Every structure is written in C-alpha cells, then in structure tokens.
Amino acid sequence: MTELRALDLAKLERELAYYRRECNDLGARLLRLQEEQSQAFREARRSRTVAKLIREAHRLSDLCATPEELGASMLEVIVENTLCDRAAFARHEPSPTSPDLFRVTHAIGFGSDAPAEFATVPAAPAFFLTTARSVIESPAYELTGILRMPYVLWAYDRASGHALILGNHSEANVSRPFESGDQELVEGALSVYIDVLARKQSEIELRIAKATAEEASALRARFIATLSHELRTPLNAIIGFSDMMLPGSSYRLTAHQHAEYAQQINESGRLLLELINDILDYSSLAKVAPQLSLVWCRAETLLGASARELSALAMQNDVRLEVRRGEPGLEIKVDQLRFRQVMNNLISNAVKFTGAGGSVTVSARQRPDGAAELLVRDTGVGMRAEDIPRALEPFQQIDGGHSRSFPGTGLGLPIAKGLVEAHGGTLRIVSAPGEGTAVTIMLPESVVRIAELPPAEPGAA
Structure with a gap:
C-alpha cells in the first residue's frame, strides 16, 4: 500500500514538473510576443510620427509668420506624437571662450520651471540616448542637464548647427523607453524642422527683398x-x-x-x-561717417555762422531769423563743414516754409544728462504728425505733385538726418498744421563739453 502511494506521488510530481515547464515556456513565449508587439508598435509609431511631422511642418510653415513661432509649434507636434515629457531645440553658438556652447531656442514641458538658456556640450555627438544602463558621464551629464531628466534622446546636425533633444522622467511604460531604433525618429524630426525653418527664412528674405x-x-x-x-x-x-x-x-x-x-x-x-x-x-x-574730421567747436559760433549765411534768404522772405544765446562755453565735437550743412539745410527749410512776418529761432543747450540739444523752430505752415516720416524720405515732399508751392528736391531733411546720425546723434521733428515745426538734434554726452571761457579783459563791458 505504501509502495503504491509512493508511485502515485512520483507520477504527480512528474506531471507537475511537466506542467511547470509548459507554463514557463508559455510565459516566455508571451513575453517575447509582448516585446515583439511593443517593438512593432514603436516602429509603427516612429513611421507615423515622422510622416505626421512632415505634414504638420508644411502646414505650420504657412500658418506661422516667423521662425520663432515655427519652432514653438513644431515642438508641440513632436511632444504630442513622441510621447515624451519635455523637448527643446538648441543651436550651436560658439564663443571664443566656449566653442561647445549651445543656446536653447525653444523648449516645451517645463511649465514655470524655465530651462537654462545656454548649455555646454563638449564634442557634441550626432546622435545620443540614455537608458537605465547608461553611464552618466560626458556627454550624458551635459545632455541630461539641459532638460533636467534622466532619459534623453538627442540629435545634432553639424552643418546647420541645430539640435533636438527629447526627455522622459522614467522608462516604466513600454511605449516610452528610448532605444537605438529611435535614431530615425529624432533625426527625422530634426531634419523636418531644419528644412521647414530654411524654407521660412528664405520666404522672409524673399519678402524683404521684394x-x-x-x-x-x-x-x-x-x-x-x-x-x-x-x-x-x-x-x-x-x-x-x-x-x-x-x-x-x-x-x-x-x-x-x-x-x-x-x-x-x-x-x-x-x-x-x-x-x-x-x-x-x-x-x-553711406561713406560720410568714416570721413568725418571731428573737432571741438563752439556751438554758438556754429549756429551764428549758419544764420548769417541765410540771413539774406530770411530778409527776402520777410522772416525774422534769430539765434538765441545759450551757454557761452558749450562746445560740440563735429565735422564743421558737414554740420554747417546740417544747420543750413534745417534753417533754409524753416525759412522757406515760414510765411512773411513769421520767425525762425535757433538755439543750443546742454541737457541735464550731459547731451547737447540743438533746436530749429519756426512759425510756418507746419505738417501733420503722419506726414513727418514722409518728409524724412528722399525725393519726397508733403506738398506733392508738379504744382507744389515750394520747389526743391526734398533732400534737405534726409541729408540732415543722415549727417546727424553719422555724428552719432538723432534728429526728431515735432510739428502741427498752422503751428510751425520744431526740429531737434540730439548729440550724445561723449561729444559735448563746457569749455572754460577766457577771462574778461579789464574795463570790458
């Protein structure tokens, strides 16, 4: 009886071992099937993602007005279709002190935690990824630091200097781990972005050229x-x-x-x-600035010389031309010949557009910030604020047409503006119809000084 029970127990153990082997084999086959399905899913996702990126990129190129808008929109499409947590575009911008410097141009997935603007990636690879088994050393350390995530997928196009980096918090989900097969995905996404970016930039350049x-x-x-x-x-x-x-x-x-x-x-x-x-x-x-012969000259003397030169024109037009006395020691560093041309253009313009009985005043002063302000003000016909930009364009006159009241080429103000800017200054016009015009020249503090006046002679009035 005991021997029969022992035989039955041995038989049961053999059957149990058989079923255990069958179960293990079935489990292994199931795992392999799951892995094959996951791999097939990832490959299909890569193909769909690249195809969708190509379609979306060309659509975005038509919708986005600037390359900056295009980059942000492209990242949204990439993150949505690659199932990653964060992504960024970067551009290689080497400097003399840091030849491996990259600037993050667009980023997504950070929320209020903004990414670093610059990152250094020594010997930046064309393709790189990190997994749970990756050793965290260069360049893995620098690349994971850009997105501040442990798992990253990186592609870099050396010819254009553009790079794309994707990041994940974990590898838990079978649809999210990065692997070498994702090289086609990240490089394809980067290539699409570079191509469409070049198209958008060419479009903008063409529009500007047109x-x-x-x-x-x-x-x-x-x-x-x-x-x-x-x-x-x-x-x-x-x-x-x-x-x-x-x-x-x-x-x-x-x-x-x-x-x-x-x-x-x-x-x-x-x-x-x-x-x-x-x-x-x-x-x-365009050639004036390098040819200027800058010397210190008294502002009052410069204005007075231009006013005397145009006094006959003022008398002919019955216009009172006055140079208001300012700070006697105010000096400006300018090219005397060219700056006399500026003042002559402004004063003659003011006299020409001021009717009989009107007045033109010229003055100079030093502002509290150290800059110099030269002012030509008239009581003439004036002009509307929207017409001022036109008046500064070459061969343009507010009183247009062949029957205009005031002859001339319309080059006086553009020449004056160009010469003032060649001196590092600015020219501003304030005017209103029937109230006259005020033209202000601002010269920076670096070309302005107050010189000491010579002592007055004994007995001088």
Whole structure:
C-alpha cells in the first residue's frame, strides 16, 4: 500500500514538473510576443510620427509668420506624437571662450520651471540616448542637464548647427523607453524642422527683398519725377533768356534787359548746381561717417555762422531769423563743414516754409544728462504728425505733385538726418498744421563739453 502511494506521488510530481515547464515556456513565449508587439508598435509609431511631422511642418510653415513661432509649434507636434515629457531645440553658438556652447531656442514641458538658456556640450555627438544602463558621464551629464531628466534622446546636425533633444522622467511604460531604433525618429524630426525653418527664412528674405525692390522702384520713380520737374524750370529759363541774348537774335534788348536776363541765367545755373550738390550729398551719405574730421567747436559760433549765411534768404522772405544765446562755453565735437550743412539745410527749410512776418529761432543747450540739444523752430505752415516720416524720405515732399508751392528736391531733411546720425546723434521733428515745426538734434554726452571761457579783459563791458 505504501509502495503504491509512493508511485502515485512520483507520477504527480512528474506531471507537475511537466506542467511547470509548459507554463514557463508559455510565459516566455508571451513575453517575447509582448516585446515583439511593443517593438512593432514603436516602429509603427516612429513611421507615423515622422510622416505626421512632415505634414504638420508644411502646414505650420504657412500658418506661422516667423521662425520663432515655427519652432514653438513644431515642438508641440513632436511632444504630442513622441510621447515624451519635455523637448527643446538648441543651436550651436560658439564663443571664443566656449566653442561647445549651445543656446536653447525653444523648449516645451517645463511649465514655470524655465530651462537654462545656454548649455555646454563638449564634442557634441550626432546622435545620443540614455537608458537605465547608461553611464552618466560626458556627454550624458551635459545632455541630461539641459532638460533636467534622466532619459534623453538627442540629435545634432553639424552643418546647420541645430539640435533636438527629447526627455522622459522614467522608462516604466513600454511605449516610452528610448532605444537605438529611435535614431530615425529624432533625426527625422530634426531634419523636418531644419528644412521647414530654411524654407521660412528664405520666404522672409524673399519678402524683404521684394519690399526693398518695390521701395527702390518707388524711390527711382520719385527721383525721376522730381528731377525732371526741378530741371525743367531753370533749364527753360537758361535756354530762353540765352536765345534772346544771342548775337543775331530778332529781339532788341535794352542794356537793362541784358543785365536782368543775365541775372536770371545766373540764378538758374546756381539752382541747378544746388540740385546736383544735393543729389551727390545724398548718394554719398553711406561713406560720410568714416570721413568725418571731428573737432571741438563752439556751438554758438556754429549756429551764428549758419544764420548769417541765410540771413539774406530770411530778409527776402520777410522772416525774422534769430539765434538765441545759450551757454557761452558749450562746445560740440563735429565735422564743421558737414554740420554747417546740417544747420543750413534745417534753417533754409524753416525759412522757406515760414510765411512773411513769421520767425525762425535757433538755439543750443546742454541737457541735464550731459547731451547737447540743438533746436530749429519756426512759425510756418507746419505738417501733420503722419506726414513727418514722409518728409524724412528722399525725393519726397508733403506738398506733392508738379504744382507744389515750394520747389526743391526734398533732400534737405534726409541729408540732415543722415549727417546727424553719422555724428552719432538723432534728429526728431515735432510739428502741427498752422503751428510751425520744431526740429531737434540730439548729440550724445561723449561729444559735448563746457569749455572754460577766457577771462574778461579789464574795463570790458
């Protein structure tokens, strides 16, 4: 009986061992099936993600106005489809002290915890990832520090300098661990971003070039229209009066008429010379700054010289021209010839647009911050605030058309503005219709000083 019970027990143990082996084998096959399914899922997800990124990227390129908007939108698509916690775009921006410096241009998933703007990645690899078995040493240390996450997936395009890094908190989910097979995913996403970014930048450059070409075309049209109008009047006078004065002319001119017509020809010739000088001055503005001969000169003396030069024009127009006395020792470091040209343009403009009985005042002072302020104010016709930018454009006049009241090329203010900026200053205009115009020149503190005046002689008043 005992032997029979022992035989039954041995049989049961053999059957139990058999079923245990079968169960273990079934479990192993199930794990392999799960791993194969997970791998197939990851591969399918990679293919779908890259395909979707390509579709979304071109759609975003049409919707986003700037490369900055494009980068942020692309990251949202990448994070949504790669199931990662954080992501960032970075660009290689080496400096003399740090050749391995990367600047984080866009980031997502940080919330209020903003990422570091710069990161140093020595010998940045083209592809890198970290897993639970990765040794945390360079470059893993630097790359995990960018997103402040232990598991990262990195791709870097050396030609463009752009990089993409994805990050996860954990490897727990079978759909989220990073592996070498994800190289196609991260590099594909980065390539799509680089391609669309280049397209967007080219589009912006093309738009700027188109606007520049249209502006140049409009400027050329204004130049031709202005020049033809300004040349026609003096040339007609020169040709007409000279024909009448030629020997053998049918006109019998008196001595007085000869003198009068010669004066008209002279004035027309001077007007043409002034026109050509304005055009040459404007065309050479870009080369002015390196050629300036800067010297210290008394501001009061400079303004007074320009006012005396234009006093005849003011008297002719019945305009009172006044130089208000400022700080006697105020000096500015400028190119005297060029700055006299600035003041002459501003004062002559003010006189021209001020009616009979009006006034033009010129003054200079040092501001509390040390800068110099030179002011030309008139009581003339003035202009609307929206017309001021037009007045600063070349070959542009507020009173446009061939029947405009005030002749000229419209280069006075643009030349003055360009010369002031070449001196490191700024030119500002404040005006209102019927209330006159105030043009202010601001020169920085570095070219302003108060010089000591020589002691007054004994007995001087």
